[in-house]
Amino acid sequence: MPPIKLTLNGKPWSVDADPDMPLLWAVREIAGKTGSKFGCGAAQCGACTMHVDGQPVRACSTPIGSIAGSKVTTIEGIEGKVAKAVQDAWVKLDVVQCGYCQSGQIMSAVALLTDNAKPTDQDIDSAMSGNLCRCSTYVRIRAAIHEAAKALEI
Amino acid sequence: MPDGHMSDTSRRRFLQVTGGAGVGLMVGFTWTGTSRRAEAAAAVAGKAFEPNAFVKVAPDGTVTVLIKHLEMGQGVFTGLTAIVAEEMDADWAQMRAEHAPANAKLYNNTAFGPIQGTGGSTSVYNSWTQLRQAGATARALLVAAAAQTWGVPASDITVSKGVVSSGTHKAGFGELAAKAATLPVPADVPLKDPKNFTLVGTKLPRKDSAEKTTGKAIFAIDVVQPGMLVAVVQRPTRFGAKAQAIDAKAAKAVKGVVEVVEIPRGVAVLATSYWAAHQGREALKVTWDETNAEKRGTDAIIADYKALLPKPGQLVTKEGDVDAVKGAKTLKAEFTFPYLAHAPMEPLTCVVKLGKEGCEIWAGDQFQTIDQMNAAKTAGLKPEQVTIHTVYAGGSFGRRANIESDYIVEGVAIAKALSDTKVQGGKLAGRPVKLIWSREDDIRGGRYRPLYVHGMEAKLGADGSVLAWQHRIVGQSIMAGGPFEQPGKPDATSVEGAAEIPYTIPNRLVDLHTTTSPVPVLWWRSVGSTHTAFAVETFLDELAAEAKQDPVAFRRKLMEKHPRHLAVLNLAVEKAEWTKPLPKGWARGVAVAESFRSVVAHVAEVSQDDKGRIKVERVVCAVDCGIAVTPDVVKAQMEGGIGYGLGAIMYGAITMKDGVVDQSNFDTYRCLRIDEMPKVEVHIVPSANPPTGVGEPGVPPLGPAVANAIAALTGKRIRDLPFAGSVSV
Numbered sequence: 001m002p003p004i005k006l007t008l009n010g011k012p013w014s015v016d017a018d019p020d021m022p023l024l025w026a027v028r029e030i031a032g033k034t035g036s037k038f039g040c041g042a043a044q045c046g047a048c049t050m051h052v053d054g055q056p057v058r059a060c061s062t063p064i065g066s067i068a069g070s071k072v073t074t075i076e077g078i079e080g081k082v083a084k085a086v087q088d089a090w091v092k093l094d095v096v097q098c099g100y101c102q103s104g105q106i107m108s109a110v111a112l113l114t115d116n117a118k119p120t121d122q123d124i125d126s127a128m129s130g131n132l133c134r135c136s137t138y139v140r141i142r143a144a145i146h147e148a149a150k151a152l153e154i
Numbered sequence: 155m156p157d158g159h160m161s162d163t164s165r166r167r168f169l170q171v172t173g174g175a176g177v178g179l180m181v182g183f184t185w186t187g188t189s190r191r192a193e194a195a196a197a198v199a200g201k202a203f204e205p206n207a208f209v210k211v212a213p214d215g216t217v218t219v220l221i222k223h224l225e226m227g228q229g230v231f232t233g234l235t236a237i238v239a240e241e242m243d244a245d246w247a248q249m250r251a252e253h254a255p256a257n258a259k260l261y262n263n264t265a266f267g268p269i270q271g272t273g274g275s276t277s278v279y280n281s282w283t284q285l286r287q288a289g290a291t292a293r294a295l296l297v298a299a300a301a302q303t304w305g306v307p308a309s310d311i312t313v314s315k316g317v318v319s320s321g322t323h324k325a326g327f328g329e330l331a332a333k334a335a336t337l338p339v340p341a342d343v344p345l346k347d348p349k350n351f352t353l354v355g356t357k358l359p360r361k362d363s364a365e366k367t368t369g370k371a372i373f374a375i376d377v378v379q380p381g382m383l384v385a386v387v388q389r390p391t392r393f394g395a396k397a398q399a400i401d402a403k404a405a406k407a408v409k410g411v412v413e414v415v416e417i418p419r420g421v422a423v424l425a426t427s428y429w430a431a432h433q434g435r436e437a438l439k440v441t442w443d444e445t446n447a448e449k450r451g452t453d454a455i456i457a458d459y460k461a462l463l464p465k466p467g468q469l470v471t472k473e474g475d476v477d478a479v480k481g482a483k484t485l486k487a488e489f490t491f492p493y494l495a496h497a498p499m500e501p502l503t504c505v506v507k508l509g510k511e512g513c514e515i516w517a518g519d520q521f522q523t524i525d526q527m528n529a530a531k532t533a534g535l536k537p538e539q540v541t542i543h544t545v546y547a548g549g550s551f552g553r554r555a556n557i558e559s560d561y562i563v564e565g566v567a568i569a570k571a572l573s574d575t576k577v578q579g580g581k582l583a584g585r586p587v588k589l590i591w592s593r594e595d596d597i598r599g600g601r602y603r604p605l606y607v608h609g610m611e612a613k614l615g616a617d618g619s620v621l622a623w624q625h626r627i628v629g630q631s632i633m634a635g636g637p638f639e640q641p642g643k644p645d646a647t648s649v650e651g652a653a654e655i656p657y658t659i660p661n662r663l664v665d666l667h668t669t670t671s672p673v674p675v676l677w678w679r680s681v682g683s684t685h686t687a688f689a690v691e692t693f694l695d696e697l698a699a700e701a702k703q704d705p706v707a708f709r710r711k712l713m714e715k716h717p718r719h720l721a722v723l724n725l726a727v728e729k730a731e732w733t734k735p736l737p738k739g740w741a742r743g744v745a746v747a748e749s750f751r752s753v754v755a756h757v758a759e760v761s762q763d764d765k766g767r768i769k770v771e772r773v774v775c776a777v778d779c780g781i782a783v784t785p786d787v788v789k790a791q792m793e794g795g796i797g798y799g800l801g802a803i804m805y806g807a808i809t810m811k812d813g814v815v816d817q818s819n820f821d822t823y824r825c826l827r828i829d830e831m832p833k834v835e836v837h838i839v840p841s842a843n844p845p846t847g848v849g850e851p852g853v854p855p856l857g858p859a860v861a862n863a864i865a866a867l868t869g870k871r872i873r874d875l876p877f878a879g880s881v882s883v
Contacts, residue, residue: 035369136797
């Protein structure tokens, strides 16, 4: 089986893996980037959210073979003003509790703000409802997304 | 979670460690077993300053607080660090937090006795005096060092924001550390007058925010050791079953699978990656001996419990005589509460490295002393040969602390099995093992909040006064068989929140039927109050309605002898503007509950749309937790408790058919999502009392406040949880 070629966080990435292996495990166990988390293995919780060609995907349910040639970005590789605004807002409002879901939350929030610079509460609820947080940091996630949107206006 | 008082021995032990040090300032860091920290400490001896087991001052001025409790989101890295920083007069920016090593002698939870562990919302409560003393001692030594260096009396020295000064002399903690390390540790250092606090009680940034927003925070699932194998375990589908026959041929044929071993709790598949281990387990065939397994479904269990309701149980509380009273009206209600999974975001995970001389464990460890004992027993070692590296836990809600150390013991049992020469000639011996539970393993793996049935009966006088109150509880004991069991006595965790209530009722009877089942049960965020508060606060609301009185006024009258509860209730209803009209299709409900020494009241506002669906719009919370050490963390815990509680009462249920769990992942075990999260307002009652718990107390009054609001809106009283079975949500 030839290796699967992709781009991971801006660098070429050649993966020697079973094409059915979920992207999440390839990134965590082969590339050694552990910021993206395993929460359900069934695209139910969003803890594994990464960007594939700019779109948020559930990496736990994305076979690596299905995205050959794609550009994959993880929490370790996000950059740019939207990502910075989101991470700054997260820290400013102390969104996190246990923190385990937050890489996924941030990846979803960055995708949302990239598409929609001024989301309403409803926009946030609908874009973020695939990301579970058992600590229920939801009140602060909403507030931090508004905060980041505000920072990006300036 | 267990609870108790700080024993004199614990206090003495602490003082010996901190105060009896003499010139050996590192006495707090001598313990048996391997320790990288001990080596590191030795390497910097004479440079860093470690006045006690909790504080390290580095030459660069960084102050590190050793956190004896697990950071699982509840904010101990921030709250406990704030206590030390306050007494040291440090600058918040120079403070760091790290998990302390597992060592019950130095780091026991003084509320648990001689056990290191986290739970019962005791972290700040039991550490308050201990860490104030630790910080004050460190400060006194830095001041003494400055006094000697500058030749000025200590009384002329001030410390502010990490700067020690006297006249024109100024020094940071780091500059004084080496000198301070040579000085004798004073025995009795005065603590600050709380009115001079500058950090405690203020909004302080969390110490873990930055690494948790960049993916850098390390959880057990992220730990990698050289040569590590990944393991998953096939467990029986029915609780109490044992493996009878294993066919591992197909599993071993999966690429990447290295071995299949039997352990007492199931059959483990070891592989070079999680994906391979997972596929190997899919291919594994196990036949189970179900002789002693639970084969009842939850419907049958509920029927069995309800059959006990007419019969008197073990006496818990008896005041007056409920039978002698004749009321104008008698009300009765039965409640059912399902089994609940904790479902923390990080499934249970540990990494185990087992050698002949010792065992190292990396885990989001919540019960270090118990886990050391159980790991040692499994490995054939002494507890002191077990080193635990506590890392961040991706939530827990009680799940990671259990008396059998289930997931830790599984990890050690797998590592032990590999050391058997019959397994590949022993060539896998010593390979580190990372055990990962899948979400399905977590949801179906037991240690649930027990299923309970409650029966309540009250008699009202013609004037609406409550004359008699009877509360009968049926369910499994959480503490049975463990170190916190009190044989012969009713399990206090089954009846907390019901045995004592903040309402004065002349005749009151509370009793308990303790049942047994192979379904393993466990404390779940706020333990007994998860169900007792719901029964008490919704039934009381029914009585108020029956008496045609406002639920707040009704409670106030009964609460006269409990001013603390009354103040919390009053703050919540004032901030919620209880009497202000709401939009059409909205209603309010209120509930108040004490748990873990704190009192919380919630006012919930709910709405119903034209399709009959209920939505919780807003929750106004008031909390009295004594001194709020880090008020923003207190708020976060209330917000989190509200969301956690709301998801549970709306959807949470583990059900079984013929002993097999119906749920498996978040699609069937539904949890609260952001679009269902109400707006939340938290108000903290100002207090000068020592701090009490906040991790759990936000949960208990949430369910009843919402149920009471739904009753006010629809007239429907919800007595069987979750709500989704009763109303459209």
